[in-house]
Amino acid sequence: MAKIVRFHQTGDADVLKLEELPLQEPGEGEVRLKVEAIGLNRAEVMFRQGQYLEDPQLPSRLGYEAAGTIDAIGPGVSDFQVGDRVSSIPAFSMQKYGVYGESAVVPAYAVATYPETLSAQEGAAIWMQYLTAYGALIEYGQLQSNHYVLIPAASSSVGLAAIQITKAAGAVAIASTRTAAKKQALLDMGADQVIVTEEEDLPSRVMELSAGHGADLIFDPVAGPFLETLAQAAAPGATIFEYGALSPEPTPFPLFAALAKTLTIRGYILFEITQNPERLARGKRYVYDGLQSGKLKPILDRSFALNDIVEAHRYMESNQQNGKIVVTV
Structure with missing residues (x-):
């Protein structure tokens, strides 16, 4: 038996239940992890609420990122063995x-080893944040050393990953945040x-900081009417990556700014990277190299116990965090 988090209806954090369920055996192409740590993501909050890209099949499990040890291997798996220390990739x-x-049972293609120098908590804070930022900024954005990168809602784990990748x-890296409460922390990070x-005024400040040039790449999880503001802050020929929908309001297209500056405004999701073997291989190599060199370093905000999963989700929804929220098992 194992303690598993499930929910039987969509809603607020209280719908999450810790249940005793039989251990699941891995099937073809799958491995089973003895989980040590879990990394929380905004996508899981939205999935629990029934507001994600896909609808849960109730009763539903959830969660993309965990670090642990492989304790069972399904048929057809040859790249891993029992005892391997791995973390799961959102693929x-x-x-x-x-x-x-x-x-947790996951596909073998969706696990990877991580550096021995990292703790399990750090291992559960790698792939969502770094591959999400990597795909937009490196794979598609072709980030260059002369670029100005604007990163709204920058205190999230993905935002901090984008800062690190930009600096590397x-x-x-120009971060934005709604209130002054997180300003010094972002500078420190x-x-x-x-x-x-x-x-x-965001557009005025971006122009001031870039000597009138504007932001070459904008990596935005907010959307809504804020997109018009971002378009005003963009450089000619800039690309705006929209990878989230934190704003509850509709997202109007900033037509005149897009025309005047020949902007590219692009919807972007992590699965463009993690479900394409070649892109994923390039992304994994980039992240491995960055972790080994120290240019990339997971930033942890707060740790919760598995029994406190409801409180962990509530904390994520409070938007107080600077970095990754983890759950220790």
Whole structure:
């Protein structure tokens, strides 16, 4: 038996239940993990609420990222063996798989070893954040050292990963945050500049900080009417990557700014990278190299016990965090 987190209806964090269920045997092409740590992501909150890209099949498990040890291997798996220390990559559907719990079965293609120098908590804080930022900024954005990169909602784990990747390329990382509460933390965690949007005009500040050039790449999880503001802050020929929908409001297309500046405004999701073997291989190599060199370093915010999974989700929804929220099993 193992303690597994499931929910039987969509809704607020209280729908999450810790249940005793029989250990699941891995099937063809699958491995089973004895989970040590879980990394929380905004996608899981949205999935639990029934507001994600796919609908849960109830009762549903959830969770993309876990670190642990392989304790069982299904038929057809040759790249791993029992005892391997691995973490899971968000390369599967939560309609079929979920890693919240003491045990998790996932596809073998969706696990990877991670550096021995990292703890299990750090191992559970790698793939979602770094591959999401890598895909937009490196794979598609072709980030260069002379670029200005604007990173809204920068205190999230993905936002901090984007700052680290921008700095690793020698480019300028301009973070934005709604209130001044997180400004100093963002500076301490590597941002070159931080714009507090409740106090400052974002387009004017971006133009000031870039000597009138604007942001070459914008990596935005907010959307909504904020997209018009971002378009005003963009450089000619810039690309705006929209990878989230934190705003509950509709997202109007900023036509005139897009025409005047010949902007590319692109919807982007992590699965473009993790479900394409060649892109995933390039992304994994980039992340491995960055972790080994120290240019990439997971930033952990707060740890919860598995029994406190409801409180962990509530904390994520409070938007207080700077970095990754983890659950220790």
